[in-house]
Amino acid sequence: MVGPVLVGAVCGLAWAAALRAYMAELNGLVSEVDGVGTFVGVLLPGVLVGAGLGAAAVQPRTARTQLRWLAACPLLFAIVPLAFPGALVTLLTTGLGGGAVAVALGGIAGGYALGGRRLWARIVCGILPVALLAGIVVTVPLVGGPRLSLTDPRGAWVACLVGALLVVLMIAASLPFRRLRAGATSPAAGWPVRTRQNGTMRATYLFAPGDVRVVDVPDPVILQPTDAIVRVVAACVCGSDLHPYRKISPIEHGTAMGHEFVGLIEELGSEVTGLAEGDFVIAPFVWSDGTCDFCREGLQTSCRHGGGWGSKDVNGGQGEAVRVPFADGTLVKVPAGFDPALVPDLLTLSDVYSTGFHAAATAGVRPGMDVTVIGDGAVGLLAVLAARELGAERIVLMGHHEVRTDLGRAFGATDVVAERGEEGIARVKDLTGGDGTHAVLEAVGYLDAFEQALGIVRAGGTVSRVGVPQYTEGPIGRVQFGRNVTITGGIAPARAYIERLLPGVLDGSVHPGRVFDRELPLEEAPEGYRLMNEREALKVLLRPQPLSEGRATLPG
Numbered sequence: 162m163v164g165p166v167l168v169g170a171v172c173g174l175a176w177a178a179a180l181r182a183y184m185a186e187l188n189g190l191v192s193e194v195d196g197v198g199t200f201v202g203v204l205l206p207g208v209l210v211g212a213g214l215g216a217a218a219v220q221p222r223t224a225r226t227q228l229r230w231l232a233a234c235p236l237l238f239a240i241v242p243l244a245f246p247g248a249l250v251t252l253l254t255t256g257l258g259g260g261a262v263a264v265a266l267g268g269i270a271g272g273y274a275l276g277g278r279r280l281w282a283r284i285v286c287g288i289l290p291v292a293l294l295a296g297i298v299v300t301v302p303l304v305g306g307p308r309l310s311l312t313d314p315r316g317a318w319v320a321c322l323v324g325a326l327l328v329v330l331m332i333a334a335s336l337p338f339r340r341l342r343a344g345a346t347s348p349a350a351g352w353p354v355r356t357r358q359n360g361t362m363r364a365t366y367l368f369a370p371g372d373v374r375v376v377d378v379p380d381p382v383i384l385q386p387t388d389a390i391v392r393v394v395a396a397c398v399c400g401s402d403l404h405p406y407r408k409i410s411p412i413e414h415g416t417a418m419g420h421e422f423v424g425l426i427e428e429l430g431s432e433v434t435g436l437a438e439g440d441f442v443i444a445p446f447v448w449s450d451g452t453c454d455f456c457r458e459g460l461q462t463s464c465r466h467g468g469g470w471g472s473k474d475v476n477g478g479q480g481e482a483v484r485v486p487f488a489d490g491t492l493v494k495v496p497a498g499f500d501p502a503l504v505p506d507l508l509t510l511s512d513v514y515s516t517g518f519h520a521a522a523t524a525g526v527r528p529g530m531d532v533t534v535i536g537d538g539a540v541g542l543l544a545v546l547a548a549r550e551l552g553a554e555r556i557v558l559m560g561h562h563e564v565r566t567d568l569g570r571a572f573g574a575t576d577v578v579a580e581r582g583e584e585g586i587a588r589v590k591d592l593t594g595g596d597g598t599h600a601v602l603e604a605v606g607y608l609d610a611f612e613q614a615l616g617i618v619r620a621g622g623t624v625s626r627v628g629v630p631q632y633t634e635g636p637i638g639r640v641q642f643g644r645n646v647t648i649t650g651g652i653a654p655a656r657a658y659i660e661r662l663l664p665g666v667l668d669g670s671v672h673p674g675r676v677f678d679r680e681l682p683l684e685e686a687p688e689g690y691r692l693m694n695e696r697e698a699l700k701v702l703l704r705p706q707p708l709s710e711g712r713a714t715l716p717g
């Protein structure tokens with residue numbers, strides 16, 4: 162707050178000097194005000210107004226709104242004195258007038274800017290000064306202007322007190338709310354704010370193999386100035402959630418689950434600059450500071466200060482709200498705002514589509530290339546989509562679940578091979594003139610899938626693994642050496658791909674969200690895990706609360 166106020170004070174001095182020159186130009190009115198009067202009546206309100214201006218420029222938090230306010234405020238001050246010359250002349254002749262006009266205008270601008278989307282703050286800071294101004298316009302001529310002249314101590318005190326009161330109100334309005342109160346209207350039109358009672362929310366926890374429960378946990382709160390609280394609009398169950406689901410050692414208090422979610426920013430720490438309350442955001446499946454060397458290199462999964470969801474004091478994604486560390490580095494704002502119809506597509510950017518794309522990108526898929534994708538889970542199917550996006554000509558999908566491979570064909574697979582092992586390798590070789598494919602994207606994670614990949618890859622080709630390996634040893638010996646096979650892939654830095662993949666999702670040219678074949682309310686998360694574990698569902702989307710009807714758009 163100190164920085165903006167200082168900036169504003171300088172702006173205000175400049176503005177006050179300009180106003181003073183304007184008044185002198187008008188008809189020598191300034192001569193009626195002596196040294197003290199000039200300071201109190203013109204310079205001080207000018208500084209106060211400027212403080213509001215500076216805060217206005219910094220407080221709204223997004224570059225665009227800051228620029229808008231920087232441009233709009235001086236314009237406002239230039240226009241208003243010209244629009245109300247009569248009032249201005251009346252007020253200026255009283256001495257108190259110059260100060261009152263300045264303070265009122267500062268209050269209006271400050272109220273709008275600092276209040277942001279908070280209605281009460283706009284009312285307090287915007288309407289109060291207008292009322293004050295109107296009161297002065299009406300009463301001063303009645304009681305006789307000179308009686309409250311700034312050249313007398315009484316008038317100066319009144320101007321100072323009024324100015325100070327407004328500054329206090331403006332600063333109060335700028336302080337961040339702890340949270341939106343229950344029943345308040347959220348920035349998303351038609352989206353009722355979750356009613357939080359007793360400071361708790363619902364979240365999904367895993368206690369033992371097969372024992373998933375949705376439980377009450379404390380509401381997340383801002384712990385660091387770089388944090389954000391995100392209200393989850395949609396989350397999902399991941400194939401990798403099934404590993405602990407099957408074999409976790411029982412934990413008395415459970416462990417928070419979920420690492421894929423999209424949501425609305427509900428609250429921001431004071432140092433978050435690139436996001437605003439109400440922004441619709443995508444969370445990658447790990448959080449990262451966005452500033453360290455690894456993050457700048459696009460490997461946010463190796464961030465020096467990053468971590469995973471659902472660990473220690475960071476919530477899991479399968480809940481009503483999440484504390485997001487390093488919000489600026491971690492979250493990606495959807496520029497188009499909140500559109501319910503796009504939620505499933507956008508949610509895949511959190512992990513599965515980004516991971517599929519990582520497989521294709523690290524395998525160096527380029528136009529005209531032949532590609533094999535092993536695995537018909539959500540990641541494998543989206544690796545097919547990614548390979549097509551990167552221009553692959555022939556895309557062989559290896560999977561035996563027909564509904565899923567059909568979706569794979571819709572995503573761009575040209576051939577489907579249901580056989581596995583040696584038989585599957587032989588089938589792919591038959592399809593590709595006996596050589597195999599340049600790129601093999603392995604999206605399973607078991608050793609036999611990796612061995613299959615090594616059997617299919619063409620000499621000089623690349624195997625990229627994005628299935629989390631469930632093995633510690635594998636064939637990387639003389640055979641692969643002799644064939645110049647590159648083995649790459651790894652955990653996907655989803656954060657590095659989201660901005661790249663977002664335009665295709667927003668313009669509707671791809672629909673990765675088709676991988677969601679079931680949608681359940683958050684309360685039914687245990688059923689979601691069961692469906693995924695028993696392969697009755699490809700991917701389950703969880704909704705913390707029902708969507709409102711129709712399309713909602715966020716301001717800003």
Ligand SMILES: [Zn+2]
Pocket residue numbers: 449450451452453454455456457461463464465466467
């Ligand atoms: Zn980092």
